[in-house]
Amino acid sequence: MREELTHRFGEGFLEPAAGRYQLDFGGYAEMCVDGRQFAGVPGASRRTSHRQRRPPSGLHEPLGLLLLLPGTTDAQHVGDEAVRGTPCRVVAVRAGPTGLTVWVDDQHIRRIWLEEHASPWPAGALRTVTLELWDFGVPVDSLDWSRLPSFRADS
Amino acid sequence: MTRDRARKKAIRARMAVSGEPYSVAARKLAATGPAGGATAVREIIVRADKTHRNRRERRRLAGGAHAPVR
Numbered sequence: 098m099r100e101e102l103t104h105r106f107g108e109g110f111l112e113p114a115a116g117r118y119q120l121d122f123g124g125y126a127e128m129c130v131d132g133r134q135f136a137g138v139p140g141a142s143r144r145t146s147h148r149q150r151r152p153p154s155g156l157h158e159p160l161g162l163l164l165l166l167p168g169t170t171d172a173q174h175v176g177d178e179a180v181r182g183t184p185c186r187v188v189a190v191r192a193g194p195t196g197l198t199v200w201v202d203d204q205h206i207r208r209i210w211l212e213e214h215a216s217p218w219p220a221g222a223l224r225t226v227t228l229e230l231w232d233f234g235v236p237v238d239s240l241d242w243s244r245l246p247s248f249r250a251d252s
Numbered sequence: 253m254t255r256d257r258a259r260k261k262a263i264r265a266r267m268a269v270s271g272e273p274y275s276v277a278a279r280k281l282a283a284t285g286p287a288g289g290a291t292a293v294r295e296i297i298v299r300a301d302k303t304h305r306n307r308r309e310r311r312r313l314a315g316g317a318h319a320p321v322r
Contacts, residue, residue, distance in 0.1 A: 113304040166300035172292035173262050175281060176269035187269045189262035190296055196261040198268070199296060206296075206303040210265075230303065 109246055110237050111159050111230070118159055119246040126245035129160065139247035156195065162209050162228050165192040166199065180207040181231050205233060 107127070109120035119128040126139040137147050155161045171191035178187050178200065185200040185207050200208035209228040240246075259281075266277040 163300065163304055167297055167304075169293050169296045169300075171258060172289065172296050173281065174284065174289075174292055175262055175266035175277075178269050186295075187265060188292055188296060189258070189265040191258045191261075196258055198261075198265040201295060201299045204299065204302055206299050212261075233303075 108248060110240060112237070113160065113163055116160065117242070119240065119242070120159075121246040121248045123249050126247065127158075128242070128245050129158070130242050134158075135245065137245055139245055139249070141245050143243050143245065156211060156213070157226055159228050162197075162211065162226070163206065165195060165197065166190070166206065166209075168192045180229065183207060206230060 105122050105125075107120040107122040109118060111118040116132065117128075117130040119130075120126060121139050124139070125136065126141075127134065127136045128143065129135075130143075133148060135143050135148050156165070169190050169192050173189045174186055175189050175198075176187045178185055180200050180202075183202050185202050188199050188201060190197045190199050195211070195213075198210040199206060200210075207230055211226045213224055262281055263274060263278045266272065266281055267274060270277065272280070
């Protein structure tokens with residue numbers, strides 16, 4: 098029930114090398130730029146949107162998930178599966194205390210899947226986060242980093 | 253994360269990909285050897301590095317429960 102109620106899906110752009118991203122969840126958007134995270138209504142100016150207090154490095158945001166992987170300590174190939182038509186190897190990964198499932202093609206990370214207990218409440222509830230990456234290298238010069246994204250409303 | 257938990261997570265990951273029942277996935281993973289293979293670890297780290305250095309990516313974040321959670 099809680100999963101159904103809280104299910105959210107966002108889409109956007111990520112520039113890991115620049116340490117920034119922007120995501121549109123529909124009625125809610127999120128942006129990370131210059132080490133600061135903002136959230137609010139899609140299309141709102143960054144100046145008027147709500148700045149998040151927590152640093153953008155958690156397990157529930159894309160940069161945090163990606164940054165876990167260089168610390169991989171154990172990995173085991175568990176199968177093969179295509180992601181968006183690209184054949185991938187599926188690898189169960191352990192990075193410190195965190196267990197992840199990762200899909201890789203011959204160059205990039207294509208998907209990261211994390212499942213964890215949503216403690217402390219509700220007891221026994223599981224939270225899952227999936228990060229999927231595609232269209233590597235697309236031009237994003239036209240992106241406006243002064244406003245929260247509104248791709249979904251625009252389309 | 254204990255090694256046993258990691259093993260169970262690997263089994264569940266294989267179940268999700270292959271559709272195999274737990275016992276079959278566990279047996280097949282055991283046959284492939286223990287986790288921690290240097291090749292698999294290096295593969296992940298190299299891909300992560302390439303992905304991180306890529307200047308521009310389009311990406312999607314989907315939360316089976318909620319993502320991100322505030």
